[in-house]
Structures are given as C-alpha cells and as structure tokens.
Amino acid sequence: MKIKVVVTLKNGVLDPQGKAIQQTLNGMGYSNIQGVRQGKYFDLEIAENDEAKAKVAAEEMCKKLLANLVIEDFKIL
C-alpha cells in the first residue's frame, strides 16, 4: 500500500528557500502571501496490506532516514 509522508522544518528554523519563493510570489503581484515554508513529500510503496503496520514502519523510516529530527518534523498522511 501507499503511505504518504510530509517532512517540514520545525518552527523557528530558518527557511531561506521558502523565503525566496515568497519574495518571488510577492514580486509577481501576489502581495497577500505572508509566508512560505518548503518541505519534502514522500510516496512510499510498502508491501504490506495492514495500514496500521505500514504506518508504524513508515514512522520508523522517518525517524531513521527521511527526517532530521533535530530540525525537522514529519507527519504520516
């Protein structure tokens, strides 16, 4: 089954890439954009039919590889 994971920077961690996107959008005329934060998204195809088990495995993989927990949070969708 497919498990979707989002990894985002923690609040307070600087995100220059997001800032650059925000400034570009503002420059394009979207003046109502007050902030952009960029994160990562993963589609994991896991050979496991039990959704609960697949999510537990995905969480473990996030902690070990996909997210840097010092500066990032992750969420299993």
Place this chain on the structure above:
Amino acid sequence: MKIKVVVTLKNGVLDPQGKAIQQTLNGMGYSNIQGVRQGKYFDLEIAENDEAKAKVAAEEMCKKLLANLVIEDFKIL
C-alpha cells in the same frame, strides 16, 4: 490562512532521488519497500479569510511558479 500544496513528479518521469532513498531503505533492512517517489511540499500563508479564494490563488501560483506542469502535478490539500 494556511494552504498546503504538494507537488509530485508525474507518473513515468524518472525519480533518481526517490530510487536512491528506496535502495537505502532496502539496504537498511526494509525489504518491503517497493518504491519511493519524492515530491515537494509548500505551506503558503495567505492573507485571505475566504478558503475558496485562497485555494484559487494557490492553484494559480502552482501553475505559474511552484510546479513545472510538463513533468509535475500539484495538489492543494
């Protein structure tokens, strides 16, 4: 309000980064991982209280800047 956007590679577009992650996970013992696709995630903070209008604006920004529609799809969450 906050609008979340996910940008993913279209099916059929090669994703060497996702492949590398898959091989690493397999090498770490997660042999049940059959595929990984990596995408991008954006948190947009829009000064707009009407959710429908904010989503329309986000869609426009995706088409113009955030996604490369030749090889990527986007989804407003």
